[in-house]
Amino acid sequence: MPRASRKDSILEAALACFSEHGVEATTIEMIRDRSGASIGSLYHHFGNKERILAALYVAGTEAYHGFLQDAWQHVDGAQSAVETLVGSYIDWVGQNPDWARFLLHCRGRVEAGEQGDTLRQHNREHFLWIERQLKMYREQGLLRELPRDVFTALLIGPTQDYMRHWLAGRVQTPLEQCRPLLAQAAWMVVKT
Template structure:
């Protein structure tokens, strides 16, 4: 799943061609130059379009950053939900969450790198309220899974607000190290070890 495939999947059709091109060029510039250093004029030059066209689609640079960030989150959530839908047990669900996270980062490293860098800007910027609203809609299936009647006991009685950090935390740490070049092996190689570690971190004492 390359960048182009992700954009074709999220914004299909000829009418969205310019939008996809802006996204591709902006993503590259944000990752190479940094979000703060990248200007709308730099993106315009790469896209061979007008500043007005970019503003028409996204409003301003903050809007473009947020749109890229939301696109990444939506695509990641779709993969997560497809994995979670196939999980028939709580343990399988934990594995599904870790596997989907790792597999998405492995297949979309440029999007994942941008997502990590942009998170602070979006959560503290003018689109923070929209992010909250989108997250509630995006995580509906996940929250249903977490809220299942027997889930709390099987996950060691952990509070819901802590569970996701325990499940994803180790995988996220390794993925960040891989994206920054601190480790060389793809996180996908270790997906089962990371999922097993997540499950053990949640296991009641008599099951660990």
């Protein structure tokens, strides 16, 4: 197994600190201590806490996107595509709860910061990738013609809401039980 880079070690330590102490309470020194990096290395790679937040956010969205792309290899139709979008989101959040909490709670802060343009571009690319994957099914008339933002809200909104509650410990239905229910509900709403 390859050794994690210093930059990756710092990001892993930052995520652990943010999860344990919260973003506001976490200091650069805490991240440095947890990662074992020198202060010079930390500043060399990131410069400040806000850049660590942004880099961690982008790394999280890239990890999710890679997870989705791997799952997409098994898509074999419009319904399978919708179920993969929903199921992959549930699976990734279930396997990465700390990262998912971080992504849910820090998006606005990162968007408002100096790396906001980078984040918005990264998110645009992710959604354009999904659009390209669904284009064939739209052209075949298998998916409802809706404005993109409405389509996305109907497709993934209920799942995102459920997962937000799951991350907060406010729901009790196990993920393996709700996964097919949410995937089927999304399909029923977006199919023609």
